[in-house]
Amino acid sequence: MLARKKQRRREVFAGLVIILAALSYVTSLLLDFDFVSPYASLQEDLSYLSNHLQNQRLSIWSWLLTALTTFLSIPFYFVLFHKRLKILHYVNSIWMLGASAGFVMMGISGLTLYHELAGGLLSNSTQTQEQLWLRLLSMYQDELFYRRIGSSFVGMFAFGLGLTRFKMKKFPVIAMILLMISGPTMVFFNWYDPEHLIRTAAMAGILIGMTTFSVRVINKGL
Numbered sequence: 302m303l304a305r306k307k308q309r310r311r312e313v314f315a316g317l318v319i320i321l322a323a324l325s326y327v328t329s330l331l332l333d334f335d336f337v338s339p340y341a342s343l344q345e346d347l348s349y350l351s352n353h354l355q356n357q358r359l360s361i362w363s364w365l366l367t368a369l370t371t372f373l374s375i376p377f378y379f380v381l382f383h384k385r386l387k388i389l390h391y392v393n394s395i396w397m398l399g400a401s402a403g404f405v406m407m408g409i410s411g412l413t414l415y416h417e418l419a420g421g422l423l424s425n426s427t428q429t430q431e432q433l434w435l436r437l438l439s440m441y442q443d444e445l446f447y448r449r450i451g452s453s454f455v456g457m458f459a460f461g462l463g464l465t466r467f468k469m470k471k472f473p474v475i476a477m478i479l480l481m482i483s484g485p486t487m488v489f490f491n492w493y494d495p496e497h498l499i500r501t502a503a504m505a506g507i508l509i510g511m512t513t514f515s516v517r518v519i520n521k522g523l
Contacts, residue, residue, distance in 0.1 A: 309522055315381040316519035318374045323511045325367040326455070329404075330504070334360035334411075354418055361411035368404035368451075371397055385523065386468055389461060396458035403451025410444040449491045452504075456491070459507040460484030462514065473517050479510030 334357045375397045382390035414437065463480030466472040483506030490500035517523075 311377075311380055312518045312522045315374075315377040316515040316517075318370075318377045319518075320512060320515045322367070322370040322374045323508050323515070325363075325370040327508060329360070329363040329367045332356075332360050332363045354415065357411070357415050357418070361408050361415060364404050364411065364448075365408035368401045368408060371404065372401040375401075381518070381523070382465070386465070389464060389468065393458055393461040396454045396461055399454035400451045400458060403447050403449075403454055407444050407447035407451060410440065410447055414440040414444065445495075449495065453488045453491050455507065456484040456486075456488035456503070458484070459487070459510065463510070469523055471517075471521075471523050473513050476510040476513040476517070479506045479513070483507045483510065 334353070375394050378397065379390055379394050417437070417440065459480040461484075463477045463484065466474065466477035483503040487500055487503035487507060490497050490503065494500070
């Protein structure tokens with residue numbers, strides 16, 4: 302009985318932490334900063350950047366917080382499955398670590414861009430507007446690259462988490478279906494077309510699947 306109570310506490314904590322990581326990811330997506338627009342002129346892009354530095358900083362710190370919550374959720378996830386799985390929880394922990402590292406690198410790239418802008422790059426630079434925009438775009442593309450890496454690891458973790466159903470029959474079927482379909486879909490569209498509506502749907506599927514799994518763990522355990 303005592304062992305079961307300890308197990309339930311671990312399950313509740315793990316479920317809450319995974320939900321927290323998912324909510325942090327959603328928050329980062331909502332606060333995400335995008336200054337490049339196919340419909341705006343060069344001058345409009347530069348003007349938008351100079352007037353929205355605080356929005357960019359908020360976006361950076363939200364992604365760094367997502368990296369932290371993802372990293373902190375690894376030991377809770379590992380403890381939850383270490384007696385139930387042989388190898389899969391090790392693999393999934395690596396995917397979570399990769400997602401955390403990707404978001405950290407994204408945050409660092411974003412901070413570099415922010416410090417350049419906050420230091421008066423737009424007003425003090427001797428470069429032409431086109432040269433300046435290309436320099437800023439290069440830094441922004443670095444940020445996008447690491448975001449794709451981090452999000453791709455999230456997709457791989459989602460697929461791996463869905464595979465747990467084949468080892469544990471108490472794993473929610475709906476969560477398994479959502480995770481196993483949405484995970485690979487998001488990885489594919491991360492690199493094929495990041496702006497595609499299907500990618501957005503895949504992200505929603507992953508978040509719903511992870512939340513469904515976590516609620517099950519919190520309420521009934523595994």
